Amino acid sequence: MFPPVDELFRWKDIWFEGTPLAINKTVILILISSALIVILMFLGSRKMALQPSGLQNVTEMTYEFIDNGITKDVVGHDAERYTPFLGTLFLWILFLNFWEVIPGIQFPPTSRMGVPGFLAIMVYGIYLFVGFKHHKLKYLTGHLFPPGVPKPLYVLVTPIEFVQLFLVRPFSLAVRLLANMMAGHILLTALALLTAYAVNNVGVLKLVAIPAFALNVAVTGFEILVGFLQAYIFTLLAAVYIGDSLHPDH
Amino acid sequence: MSTLLLAAQQAGELKAGLQSIGAGIVYGAAAIGPGIGIGLVVGNAITAMARQPEMQGTIRTTMFLGIAFTEALALFGFVLFFLAKS
Numbered sequence: 001m002f003p004p005v006d007e008l009f010r011w012k013d014i015w016f017e018g019t020p021l022a023i024n025k026t027v028i029l030i031l032i033s034s035a036l037i038v039i040l041m042f043l044g045s046r047k048m049a050l051q052p053s054g055l056q057n058v059t060e061m062t063y064e065f066i067d068n069g070i071t072k073d074v075v076g077h078d079a080e081r082y083t084p085f086l087g088t089l090f091l092w093i094l095f096l097n098f099w100e101v102i103p104g105i106q107f108p109p110t111s112r113m114g115v116p117g118f119l120a121i122m123v124y125g126i127y128l129f130v131g132f133k134h135h136k137l138k139y140l141t142g143h144l145f146p147p148g149v150p151k152p153l154y155v156l157v158t159p160i161e162f163v164q165l166f167l168v169r170p171f172s173l174a175v176r177l178l179a180n181m182m183a184g185h186i187l188l189t190a191l192a193l194l195t196a197y198a199v200n201n202v203g204v205l206k207l208v209a210i211p212a213f214a215l216n217v218a219v220t221g222f223e224i225l226v227g228f229l230q231a232y233i234f235t236l237l238a239a240v241y242i243g244d245s246l247h248p249d250h
Numbered sequence: 251m252s253t254l255l256l257a258a259q260q261a262g263e264l265k266a267g268l269q270s271i272g273a274g275i276v277y278g279a280a281a282i283g284p285g286i287g288i289g290l291v292v293g294n295a296i297t298a299m300a301r302q303p304e305m306q307g308t309i310r311t312t313m314f315l316g317i318a319f320t321e322a323l324a325l326f327g328f329v330l331f332f333l334a335k336s
Contacts, residue, residue, distance in 0.1 A: 069311070168322065172322040172325055175328065176325055179328045236311065236314060237318055240315060
């Protein structure tokens with residue numbers, strides 16, 4: 001009755017089948033949301049008025065949310081140059097996550113490992129680059145041999161810190177986003193299938209459709225929250241890692 | 251001959267079934283610790299917010315960070331679930 005998990009996430013190629021550049025539903029959604037963000041942000045910042053109205057309000061609120069809530073709080077007060085990167089990251093993940101609840105589309109591209117994996121590798125490269133640029137080799141020694149630890153304990157602490165810095169951070173960053181969106185998509189599919197199964201049944205079983213459908217609507221609302229929260233947490237963690245590379249002592 | 255085939259088929263089914271049970275146990279066990287941990291993090295954050303409502307913003311950010319780090323263990327369980335199933 002329930003289709004194999006592969007069928008929920010693997011879409012048929014539409015153009016250029018069989019080549020690495022094959023285009024399917026995931027790619028189309030990614031391109032559409034990228035274009036949407038560019039258009040919205042361009043229209044919102046085209047005619048800047050001293051008294052903002054309409055779309056300019058939304059643009060400014062988004063920027064201030066990232067700048068005050070994430071960059072200044074977490075990366076540092078002198079780190080405004082990271083706001084554009086973090087803002088783009090947040091908006092992109094947010095738009096991709098929201099495809100999960102748009103009727104008729106209902107598929108989050110972030111539930112394919114390619115998207116969160118690429119973003120995590122990008123954040124990984126940036127925080128390592130920033131760390132080595134600002135602190136040279138002290139970045140590595142400061143992390144692998146944290147001060148204030150008794151010397152014999154380095155046998156235990158150094159491998160743990162190494163694995164944490166180079167493996168656990170990017171891996172958990174990617175898998176967190178993937179797992180949340182994947183679980184949400186499977187849950188919504190299961191509830192929708194249950195509703196359809198109950199409607200097509202006979203007798204008392206038809207009544208199961210009512211709570212199943214109500215639950216489906218409720219979970220869809222919950223998934224909006226999850227999509228926002230995951231975009232926020234991804235950006236927050238990227239900011240924490242970059243801030244940790246900028247000021248490793250606190 | 252047919253009994254041999256049947257036995258081989260049953261062995262394959264047994265293996266698939268055991269794999270599914272193992273995968274289920276892996277994720278169930280991996281979710282226990284993070285469940286308790288996230289409960290502790292959020293509970294203490296609510297206590298802190300009730301005591302000092304003016305620190306709400308900072309506490310909420312730190313709470314999400316704590317949740318994110320605690321959740322990492324459950325995520326390893328999620329990945330192991332797929333590894334154990336296939």
